[in-house]
Amino acid sequence: MKTVYVLNGPNLNLLGTREPAVYGVHTLADVEQMCAAACARHGLALQFRQSNHEGVLVDWIHEAGQCHARGELAGVVLNAGAYTHTSVALLDAIKGTGITLIELHISNVFARESFRHHSWISAAARAVMCGFGVQGYALAIDGLAQM
Numbered sequence: 506m507k508t509v510y511v512l513n514g515p516n517l518n519l520l521g522t523r524e525p526a527v528y529g530v531h532t533l534a535d536v537e538q539m540c541a542a543a544c545a546r547h548g549l550a551l552q553f554r555q556s557n558h559e560g561v562l563v564d565w566i567h568e569a570g571q572c573h574a575r576g577e578l579a580g581v582v583l584n585a586g587a588y589t590h591t592s593v594a595l596l597d598a599i600k601g602t603g604i605t606l607i608e609l610h611i612s613n614v615f616a617r618e619s620f621r622h623h624s625w626i627s628a629a630a631r632a633v634m635c636g637f638g639v640q641g642y643a644l645a646i647d648g649l650a651q652m
């Protein structure tokens with residue numbers, strides 16, 4: 506059974522507790538359940554994680570790369586939060602691993618402030634999704650399952 510890593514960056518632990526007009530009312534625990542259901546539909550295992558620390562996210566990308574090297578990775582769904590717009594370290598971590606990575610955003614970042622329009626992650630991503638709300642996570646897993 507292959508594994509999907511769903512990695513969430515800074516402040517996403519606050520999902521459902523603030524800014525519902527932007528991010529909706531579902532909590533990160535709800536999102537994990539949606540991802541688990543999507544993975545179960547496709548016969549995939551799930552690693553669902555969140556960190557507020559850039560280096561921890563880098564470590565998890567490395568871990569997913571090792572999983573890929575063993576032939577056990579279906580792919581990674583990464584919502585890097587605000588690190589999307591700042592982190593060359595995350596770009597460097599993804600590049601060269603060979604992993605299939607979907608960059609995901611809950612909100613439509615292009616309808617928001619201009620500083621959210623640039624992503625350091627996109628150049629290393631197989632696909633980029635934004636604006637589907639938290640349902641985007643399950644859609645991203647469906648997409649990985651079909652790749």
Ligand code: CA2
Nearest residue numbers: 516517519520523586587610611612621
């Ligand atoms: O739309 C997204 O998923 C974002 O990746 C979310 C990031 C933001 O910096 C990106 O530009 C777009 C922010 C995550 C913060 O999450 C919160 C959720 C609920 C309440 C407060 C913050």
